[in-house]
Amino acid sequence: MPGLTGLFIPLEWDVCTHTEGGEEGLIIGVGSFCARPLFPGLGPEFYWINNQLFQAVLGAVLVIGFWLWVSYSHKLVPGKRQYFGELAYNFVRDGIARDMLGHDFRKFVPYLVALFSFLLVNNLFGQFFLFMFPTFSKIGYAWGLAGLTFLLYNGVGIYKHGLLKYLKNNTMPAGVPWWMLPLVMPLEFLSNFIIRPITLALRLFANLFGGHLVVLVFVVGGTMLLTWTEGPLNGKPEWLLHTAGGVALVFSLAIFALELFVSVMQAYIFTVLTAQYVASALADEH
Amino acid sequence: MGDRNGTSDGYRVLSLMLAGPALYGGIGWLLDAWLHTSWLLLVGVMVGLGLSTYLVISRYGRTV
Numbered sequence: 001m002p003g004l005t006g007l008f009i010p011l012e013w014d015v016c017t018h019t020e021g022g023e024e025g026l027i028i029g030v031g032s033f034c035a036r037p038l039f040p041g042l043g044p045e046f047y048w049i050n051n052q053l054f055q056a057v058l059g060a061v062l063v064i065g066f067w068l069w070v071s072y073s074h075k076l077v078p079g080k081r082q083y084f085g086e087l088a089y090n091f092v093r094d095g096i097a098r099d100m101l102g103h104d105f106r107k108f109v110p111y112l113v114a115l116f117s118f119l120l121v122n123n124l125f126g127q128f129f130l131f132m133f134p135t136f137s138k139i140g141y142a143w144g145l146a147g148l149t150f151l152l153y154n155g156v157g158i159y160k161h162g163l164l165k166y167l168k169n170n171t172m173p174a175g176v177p178w179w180m181l182p183l184v185m186p187l188e189f190l191s192n193f194i195i196r197p198i199t200l201a202l203r204l205f206a207n208l209f210g211g212h213l214v215v216l217v218f219v220v221g222g223t224m225l226l227t228w229t230e231g232p233l234n235g236k237p238e239w240l241l242h243t244a245g246g247v248a249l250v251f252s253l254a255i256f257a258l259e260l261f262v263s264v265m266q267a268y269i270f271t272v273l274t275a276q277y278v279a280s281a282l283a284d285e286h
Numbered sequence: 287m288g289d290r291n292g293t294s295d296g297y298r299v300l301s302l303m304l305a306g307p308a309l310y311g312g313i314g315w316l317l318d319a320w321l322h323t324s325w326l327l328l329v330g331v332m333v334g335l336g337l338s339t340y341l342v343i344s345r346y347g348r349t350v
Contacts, residue, residue: 100294175344187337191305199301269293276294 028216033137033209055135059121063114092116092271100275101282108278111152115145116271119204123263126212127256134263137208139201146201149274154193157281166281192280200273207266211259218255222248299342306338307331 035050070085078086092113097105119136126134136142157166170192171185225233225245233241307330314330317323 173341173345176341180340183337184341187302187305187309187334187341190309191302195301195305195308196298199297199304273294273297276298280298 028213028220032216033133033212035138052133052135052138052141055125055131055133056122056141059118059125059135062121063117066117067113088117089113096268096271096275100272100279102279104282108275112271112275115148115274116267119145119267119270120264123208123267124260126208126215126263127260134208134212136204136266137212139205139209142201142205145204145270146197149200149277150197152274153277153281156278160282169284170281196277200270200277204266204270207262211262215252215255215259218248218252222246222252295346299346302341303335303338306334306336306341308334310334310337 035047035052037047038049038051038054039046067085070081070088074082093105093109096116097109097112101108122135122141125131126137136145154166157170160166161169171188172181173184173188176184222245225241225248227245228241229238310333311327311331314326314328314333317326317330
């Protein structure tokens, strides 16, 4: 069974239990994504309190703190703090919620704002010192958020239409002749209820996982080329190694800039798609 | 629904295009394993792809 579990929760156990205590940080690979227990002294039953969980919780605290900070004692004429908060809030409200959801967007703005800011903060953890690790490059966290989206859009859909009408809306596309329906209904069901949430999680996870891996290759690889003289690099011309390492390190800045863009982009996409799923669950017909 | 958004429509289409081959290809694969044949997977994938394409066209083809 460990193979099968690894399929659904990749990178959680298989690799990590094997490389525990190995040369961490020097070998770039899936092992670089292993969690470090914060209190290894307390024994294995407390290993779940690891740096990634800490990051996610800290992200939530930062987000809550930020919105509390920008929203207390509002004035009619906003100051800088309030203006900044309203700018960020309006970006999600007008740019995502109202665009996607139409007239009854108001109910969903709080969740979408929270989702976007939580994703943004956690993705940016991948580019900032102290952390240097995007939380959602662990797939479990991505499954969690996609699961929330799944519950949300199915919940509001069933609440608005009732279970049967909701299922009918989502499995019987309009304008398809009746004899096609038996072929098309399972396909629509699979697409709407299984593939969409799965791709939602995988898109977020894979973008951040890949991005973090590329950053590691350039930064760690460049450092290795500059500093290693033993092992596989032994006897190679030094000027060549140092040039390659220096170029890799300089180029890693470009990769960081790209990752900064990807982090913001993925937070945005995830929020837009959540809004879109809710919109299509609320829509009367497709 | 409000304005159509290109990105999310695109991902909707992607999900449909994945669902067809996955579902009918999967059925074909199971039938292959059951009947000890080897060509039903291919037929299933093609049927699924065709149905997916049909659904995408019937949903998005006319509004453009």
